[in-house]
Each structure stands twice: as C-alpha cells, then as structure tokens.
Amino acid sequence: MAIVVERKRLSWLERTYLPQIVSGLYITLKNFFKPKVTLEYPDQYTSLPAGYRGAPTLVKDSQGREKCVSCQLCEFVCPSKAIKVVPGEISADSEYAYIEKAPSSFTIDMARCIFCGMCEEACPERAIVLQTEFSLNGLSRSELLRDKRSLYAAGGILPDKIMKWKKVKDNSELEGSH
C-alpha cells in the first residue's frame, strides 16, 4: 500500500536556502578543529586489538618442536578450501619419533583464505594460529601459495605450558612390583 509522506511547507527564510548553507558550513567548520583521526598508512600503523585475525601461521612449541601433526581438521573445516595437507610419518631416528605423524606438505592458498579463524578453532594441537599479518601481496598466484617452511617461519614459538607429547615414566615404576 502506498504511504503518503507528508511534506512540510518551508518558511520564507528557508526558501532562500541561506540557513541550510550556514548550518552545513558550521558542521564543516566544527570538524575542521577537531583532532585528526586519519592514520598516514603505511607510514603510521594502527595497533591491532587482541584476537585480531591476520594470516594463519604454523607455530612451534617452547622446545622448538613443530606442533602440527597433520590431522587435517583445518583442511576439512576451511570454508574456502584454502588449506591442503599431505600427512606423513616422522622417521624412526628423529628425536620426536614417538609423535609419529607430521605433515609432509602443508600449503595454504592465501588467495583463497578468508581469515575466518575456523582452522585455529578446529586445531586440536594449537598448531595453526592466526597472527597479525594483514597485508599480503604477490606478483603471481603461486607466490601467494604459502608452504610449510614459510608458514613456520611466519609463526614463531607458542609459549604454552601444556607438554602433551612429552613422554612420562610408566606408572608401574611408581607403584612397586605389579
């Protein structure tokens, strides 16, 4: 149904449009003397809030071990199918042989990544963490395809105290002859 909009009749002063011009200029002048909020990017940077979702990176634990065990949950949950993981086995003579699994290849296509953070939520090992990088560029699509090496380089160390994969002594040593 049509709605009739009421039109107010303008007064004779308003018909000259001078009050409107003055109030408009007044707003402009008011703002002229307020402090500037413009940031001269890229010379000036804003501080990113906590929990900012920048580019996803892979992290190492406080002992320098690569945390990712290629469980492929991030690959599954990624809404834009940006992550591709090929799982692999840790060789028996490595010092982390008891962890058994690590990615043989891990690529994130940053052209597809939408920075949603679902991979970080899904990861059971806290291995993939979205950090602060927000400005990504490359001269070709293949440059935006980040591999495992560059993801770990970008990630750094996660200083968390949970040593889930640290081997502990067998209980039987504590409980006497069983």
Add this chain to the structure above:
Amino acid sequence: MEISTELEKRCDALIAQYPRKRSAAMMIMHAIQEVHGYFDDDAIRYAARKLEVEPIEVYGMLSFYPMYSSEPRGRIHIKVCRTLSCAMLGSIKLAHEISKKIGCPIGSTKGVYTLEFVECLGNCARGPSVQVNDKLFDKVAPEDAEKFVEKLGAMDAAGELASQSTDSAPAGGGDFNSPSYRGEVMAVVENRIIYEHIGLGDWNTSIEKYMSAGGYGVLRDTVKRPRQDLCAEMEKSKIKGRGGAGFPTGMKWKFLDRKSGKPIYLVCNADESEPGTCKDRQIIYEDPHKLIEGIMCTAYAIDAAQAFIYIRGEYINGYRILVEAISEARRMGFVGAGVCGSGYSCDITVCRGAGCYVCGEETGLISSLAGGRAYPRIKPPYFPAVMGLYDCPTVVNNVETLCWVPIVFSRGGDSVSKIGNPADPGTHIWGVSGLVQKPGCYEINSGEATLGELLYDLCGGPLAGRRFKAVIPGGSSMKILKWDEKFILKNPDGSSREIRTEDIPLDAPSFQACGTAVGSCGVIVMDNTVDMVEALANLNQFYAHESCGQCTPCREGTLWMSRITRRISEGWGREEDVELLANIADNICGRTICALGEGAAWPTQSNVGKFREEYYEKIRRQQTVGGQARCDNNAYRLI
C-alpha cells in the same frame, strides 16, 4: 633349552590325567618352571607343542599368572605377603627391612636373592607370612628382619632352602609353621565338626590314622544308596556353600543338567585367596582325607565322571600332601576304579593354580582348569551346571562345603538342618586375623555366639592398650563394620531390637540384615591404630592386581581407585577424591561379568561411607601441613 627325558615323562604323565590335553597346561608350566627356572622362547614353544596350542596362548598364560616367570630368579626367592592382615602386623616394613639387609630392591633380583611382594598367602591368622622358595614362615615380625635374613642364610648354606620337586613326597618337617591354634575348646561355643581333627596332638595325615578314627565309613555306606536320596538329603540340610557366595549346595546339585549325555565333573575349589581367609589351609594340610572322603561322596551323589581339586599354587606342600593322600586312598580302593567295591569309578586329579585370585570364582576356575587365562565366563549361557568344564555339566564346591557332605549323608539332612540357626544351618569356621590377641580359626554353630564373644572371649580381645575400631566380617570383599555402629535386627516374633556391632549373631541372615555378609568367614580386625585410608589403599591395590582384565568396569575402575587411594596415602589427596571414590565404586557394582567387581567396590563404598570424616580430615591436614600426613598413632604403614 634342553628337555630332559625326565621332564618329558613328567609332562606326558600329567597330560594323561586330564580328558583334554590343554587342561594339563597349568601343571606342565609348573613343571617347566620348576625344572628350568624360567620360560624362554624354547620353553614356551615346548609347552605349546606338548599342549597342541599356539605359542601366543602359552605366553598369555605365562604373563597372566605371577608364579610363572619369564626371567631367571634368584636361588633364594623371598615373597612377603602384603595384604591387609599381614600388613597391619608390619609386613610392609618387614619387606623394606629385608630389602635393606640383603641389598636387593623389592620387586627385583640381585645376586642370589629375589625379593617381591605377593598378595594374600592364605596364612592370615599367623601373619606376617613370608614364603621362601617352597617353605612358609609364620609370624615374622619386622623387628626380627635381621635375624630372619641370618636364618635364611644359614638354611641356605645347609642346603635346607632348596625347593623340592612337587613330584616328591610331602616335606615331613612341615612348613615352619606355628602349630594350628587349638586353645581351650569352649564346649558351649566351639563345635568342631569339620575341624574335629585339626590341632589334635596325636594326629597325622595318613590314611591309617583317619580310618582308625572311623574315616571312610560314610563313603562305604554312601555308594550303596540311591543317588536321588543322597541329593534329597543335601537339599533338606539347607547347607549353604562355604566359599563366600553362600549358595545352597543342595540347590546347586539340583540344577545340574543330568540329561545332556555329557560327562559330569566335580571340581573342588581349594583356591583360597580371599584376603583374611585361612580356614581351608588347615583341612588340606592336617586332615586331607576328610576332604577326599567328602569329594568321593559328592562325586558319587552327582555321578561325576572325574573329580578335580584346584589348589592354589602357593600351597605347595598342600599339593604334595593331597597327592600322597589320594594315592593312599586309591590303594585302599576309595578312589579310582570300583570305589569301595561298587561299580562306580571316579578318580581325583589335583591341579595347581599359579597365583590368581580370580581362579576362586567358579567360572574363572573352570577357564583356568581347561587350560588358559582365568577369565570368568558370561552367565548365561555358561552356567557351570549346564556348560561348565569343557562345556559339560559341572559342580564347583568349596573345600569346607565338601567336608560337610559325609556329615549330611551320615546324620541325615533334617538333623543337620537343626544345627545352629535354621536359616543358615551348620557351623561356620571363623578365621580371625589382624589386631587381636589370639588370631586363629574357630568353628562355631551358626548364630550361637556373637561377634563380640568371638573377638573378646575366644580371641582374647584387642592388643594391649588398644580399642577395636572396625571389622571386616567375611573376607576383604565384604562391607566393613564400624565397631560402634548400631543396627536394627528383627526378632522371630516380628518385633525389632537395636544392637551394637559386637552383638551381631554369627550367622548369615544377621550379617545380611546389618548390610554386609558372612562371605568366607574371614574376619579382619582393625583397631584404633589403623588408618582407614591406608587400609583401603591396601585392599584396592589387591583388587587392582588381581583383576583379570576382561570387562571394562573392573579392569579400569579397580586400578583407578587404587591410584586414588595411593595418592591420598602419599599425601596428595584432594577433597573431591572422596566422592569420586564412592562414585567409581558405584559405577563398578552390578556391571561386571563376575563378582570380583562387587568385591572390589564394596570395600571402597563401605569404607568411604562409614569413615568419611577420617578421609576429609586427612586430606585437609595434608593440604595445610603439606606432604604426607599419616594417622599419628598408626602402628605400621599399610601401603
């Protein structure tokens, strides 16, 4: 490994005793263990070949039963009992002292010594008990550890410690036991029917002695009577099983499937492993013919094709005594072909266990006797009366129960049903252990004495300067009773009366009314020096060690409870652990294949339920004081 012809002959002879080759597994493995000392790959393959099974099955049995070892052991193998009755008298401390003296850590081998803890040796009334090779030593106090080690050294030098083959005759000198306690028979209270020959000065285990006292007369009469009459007498007697479950024996015989055409087997359960229970030991060691007569009477009554005695592996000399007694009886025509000149034939085969509590459960026993890991079987369909040993109808009865059979057959079921409380006829043999003046076994008509009379009058009351605190009436699996608890009992005329713990009459219905059970009548007494948390930790460790591992709640729950109580005992308890323990025990109860689940859960439920304040107090003290906080006047550590 070289197989000597002697070992080969011995294995062949053992295999010949069983209807199925595989059944000889327990005994063959004992023979190999004895001759070779341990199981290496050759030994395992030899056993597998002899029994016609795969090596993995032999390896499964080897790792299941603690008495078989896959590593060589020292020449002097010391086993210290660590279960509650012995622990309360200081066996844990004793083991640590011995360990220091011989320089061998507990649970390992060093030089000529192997030192380890074992679970209840069935010698609770004469604790602390120590088994060295095949000799059992009683009452070894922790203060005497040094003297004990010296004595062992001297015996070893004189060659007296060497184990003898179980094929050989029983050790005449007996174990280094104190004589069976036979104090003043209080004629009003004690009524030694089963124990009539135990502790008598001029008694021995020979068949001549037994027959001179009128033995085997009942068997002679029994084989002339019709089987239905005998079974009817047993039913009329209303005697309950004495192994711990208390199932009426006559009814058990009635459920036997006599129509299947399969042979019927009788198995005597001599695997007395319930902590606190030490009553069957005396019968086997001092009056074996009473048991044999009972077995033969029962075998005839149920028309068994063969009878087995499954005796626990730690009763080494008991095995020898039984084998000799059976061969004597066979010579005299009481066992084997043509029993007492009749057309009935039945032989008895003795099979040794190897250190497993769950073999005391009837289907666990059947699994072990059939040659394998002692896994209880699900019921239905494996009710022993229908599908027991080799899936044939089987009756499994306790040693004491079988000794009642000749008495019922000779006196008549009606007469026996009038002994003691008519709802639980007969006598009970109470094996009292723990912190009393005169621990021992006392046979009393059911209901004709109270708990207090047993503990004060017969056992002499608590140790000097102490007060009773708690009692576990029927072997450690039954619920604990506080000493100053009050109960409501029903009188015959329908009215009720309030009683204290010491007034509970010693019969099954009364204990049931008080929320516990008579079980195997192994009374464990605790006094005010005992820390209830450590007592529970000791028992939980027993159940965690003995769980067979087949069904989920018992397998995981017992170890979880054991870890929690150990952690509290070592000083790291949390307040939520108390409710957690009770909740775990509730989750195990009623959901397992066999009764070991209930047996593991009831001590925790009752202990935490009745001594809850003690737990909270201990945990709070730990959290304020830091580190371990023990009961201040605890006599000995129990864990």
Add this chain to the structure above:
Amino acid sequence: MEEKQRVNINVNGGEYSVEAGQNVLEACRGIGVEIPYFCYHPSLKVAGSCRMCLVSIGMPARDRATGALLKNEDGTAQIAWAPKLSIACGTKVAEGMHIVTDSDAVKSCRQSVLEFLLLNHPLDCPICDKAGECKLQEYTHAYGRENSRYVERKNVKPKHVDVMGKIMLDSERCIECSRCIRFCEEFIGRSIFGFVKRGSRTEIAVYPGGDNDSNYLLNVVDGCPVGALTEKAFRFKMRPWFLKVTDGICAESSAGVNTRVWSRNGEIYRVTPRRNDEVNGMFMSDSGRYVHLRFNDANRLRQPRIDSTSCDLGYAVSRCMEILKLGKVAIVANGWQTLEEMFVLGELSKACGAEVYMVSHLGEDDGKLVSADRTPNMRGAFVTGLLKDYPPADLSLLAQKIDSGEIATVLCLRENLMGLGLTPGHFKAAHIIYCGSLENPTSASAKICIPLRSEFEKEGMWINRQWRVQKFSKAVDAPDGIADDSRFLLSLLGEYTSSSWSDTSVRSIREAMVSRITMLSGCADVGPNGVLIDSSSFAGIEFPEGKAYHFKGQE
C-alpha cells in the same frame, strides 16, 4: 525363503514383533533403536566383556507355584525386571520380553563404561588413523561425559608395533574387546593375536617369530573398533571423511566378495569389505584389497597405438573396424568383462561371424574367499552365450587356426596372447587388435592397441560362483583419453547392424540384455545383495570351485 518365527517384545514402551532367535541388540537395531557396543560382532561368538550394551530386561512375571502369568492392579502384565542390567548382545529375544534402553540407569551405565575406557586411552586422536570412523569417538560424543575426572598418569604400553608388515598395532589404544582374537580363532582357525599380562595392564600381542601370517589378517583392522590395529598400507595417507565410498566387487576371484572402494580425486586409497551375509559376511582376503594396485600408473596403457605409433582414439577405432570388415575374425574375451560387455560382444560375434575364445585362470582354492577361478565373471560368459564348455588354460587352438590361415584377425580383449601360446610369428601372420588397460608383451607387439577402462572405472554386473548376479559402481574416472568400453564395443557393433544404439549407456545395454536373455530376467536392478539365477542349464559343466565360505560347491 521360509517364514521365520516371530516374537512380540516391548522396547521402551512400544510393542514390536521381531524375528525369533536373534539377540536383543540385533532386534533393537532392526526396529531402529540403537544400542551401542564394542566387543559384539555379528559373525563372531559373544564375548560380553565390554559391558557397553547393558540394558534393562524383564520378563513377564509368573506365579512360582502355578506358573500362571501375574497381572498388575490395572490389568497389565506384571514384569519381573532382572536385578542387574543384562547384556543385549548375549540375551536372545523371548516372547513378552520388556527392554528399556533409555532409562537413567542405562544412560549412567554407558557414561561410566565410556569414562572407564577413556581413563588410560592415549590422547592420540589427531594422529590416529581411525579418527572419523572410531566407535569410541562416536559413542563418547553421543553418550559420554563432557570432561575427564582422571588426574593420575596413564598406562604406558607398546606403540606402533609392526605385525607381519601389514598391520600397525598400538596397545595403548586397545580397549580389550577381543574381536581380533576371536576372529583369528574362528575364521582363520588359528590363534594369532592373544592377551598378555593381566588387569589394566592387559595388552594385545602376537608371538614374535610365531606363525602369524594369513591372507585374512587385515580383517581385524576393519573389526577393531578403535585405532589399535590399523592398516600399514593406509597409514597416514588420508582421513576417511575426505573419501568417497562406492560399492564394488572384488575382482580377485569368482567368490564375488562385496567391497567398498574409498577414493578421492581419482585416486583409490583403500578397499574394505562390504557386508553381504549371503556371499562374504563382513570379510575379504588381504590380496583382494590390493587388486587396484595392478592399475597403477607405471603399467597403464594410456595411448591408442597403430603399429606402435600413438594416434587419436577415433582413428584407431575406425582402423579397427576396417580390419574387422576383412573377415576371418576371432574374438578373445575374458572373465573380467561385465555382463553388459559380454552381451554386446556376443552380438558382435554373431554379427561378424567370429568365434569366441576364452582362457581359464586357475589358482589354489583356499576354501574361504579366494576361489580356484581367479576371474570374477566366467559364468557371465556362459549366460551370455559366449561359452558352451569350460575354457582351456591356453589359446593353442587359436594359434593353430592362425597357422592354418582360418583366422586372419584377432580382436583380443585384455588377455596376454604372448603368454598363452601365440608367438611373434602369429602377430605377423594375423592382425592382432589388443584392447586392455595394461601394457604387456601383447600390447607391445599388437597391430592396434586401444586402451580400455579398468573395473574400478566403470560400472557393471558380474556373476559369482554362487550364480549370483551382483552389480558394482564406478569408483574413479579413467585417465584422459581412455575409451568407454561399452561405447567402444557398441561402435564396433554398429558397423554391422543396422539398428544403432542411440543410448550407449550401460543402463540401456543392461535393459536390452535383460529383455533378451531369459535367465537374466529380473536382473535389471539387482539391489545390494545381488540376485541368484537359475543355473540348471549348466549343471553338466564342471566348474573348478570347491566348497568354501557361504558356498557349498557344485551339487
């Protein structure tokens, strides 16, 4: 099929009629009530040890003395409930049984059993291959606690133990359900796995140096409800939730084992058995799982060739047709072809007057799921009229006919003629057209090579040793440039017959076949269990298969 007896039971308050003789767990599954379980397996004896399927069971109460049924005050039957929960897998349904699976007691029992199982279970889900198809994960999500109350240290047991190079054993993950032990004892007939140690320290083990191998060992990997036993060939390859599943039939032998083919992006990652209680139960052979490896890249015939030079497929096909038109044609068919292809081949042979030759491929019959006939569809050749008698083991007859000049062209499908009695001389004397998927000495010397699809790349139907028609679906796409078998054969046929096939799909061929061959009427849509056909017309022929699993042999 005779009518089975039925009983009336009451489940969670609803009345149902179910088949008698089954256990409560299967009966409830049939009416849509799920009871979780670990140790129960439909093909193995009941263990009753996991305690997960505990439910409340009650029977109508009867008067002790008279045996009459007792009634409540409101007239309903009084139910005597068992004092403890009973296992559903070990209890058989009976008339009037009442079952409750959703009460608080049952829910608390399930929750506590799962809690107990998870106490010492390692935190391996991210690295465990079973994740995504793990019963422990699924039941914990549905029935378990949301947090753990366990603060002690967990048991430590041997991990990643290699068993016979086929299986990885991880004892920490094991929940001691004993399915692997029972399977080896009952199906293979030998104890291979066993329990060692006691209580919570119990582990699963094989005896080192023991006789542990068997061609059916990998079935324990399918049976294991958790990730304790995993397939080494599949280890760390792919997560199951990424894999597409298609129904297949094992091509290893005429047993016709039903399979599932798991693939992603055109690559087959593994093959597992599919349940068919009439054919293979829930099992398959180990060798049958790796049949797809025959078609790996190194061996694949990819490019059509004429006189050893690659060419375009259309050109190769047209050259084929020219040569066939010259006459004196022999067709060598094979036992791996689908029924539909054999049907078209039969029409083609009639149209061009060609004789059909086939070769038998025999091996040892293991009495279980690998039969003596190592082709999946030899019987299809009989039904479609390509064979009258059981074929010989080589093609010496064909070689003679080439020598004598009776045969000038051989259209060979898949068989390696060089190994079956033909010499390079025959390849010069006659035109050999080789159509197959693999490179072999024949394809190296043939005049024309036409690449065809493997059985994983097409759909079709095969007839197994039981005379059961079973269908299988396409699992993966063939590599580019490889001909569609039915379209290729139809285009050859089209040269001879005037009626052209407008629809060259397998479905339309199937419909035509079913309408023209009376033995196969009713097989247009066979369903997952297949359809048995009347084989009486072949009663005189001696087939090599002997008595085996779900097969009685020739009567």
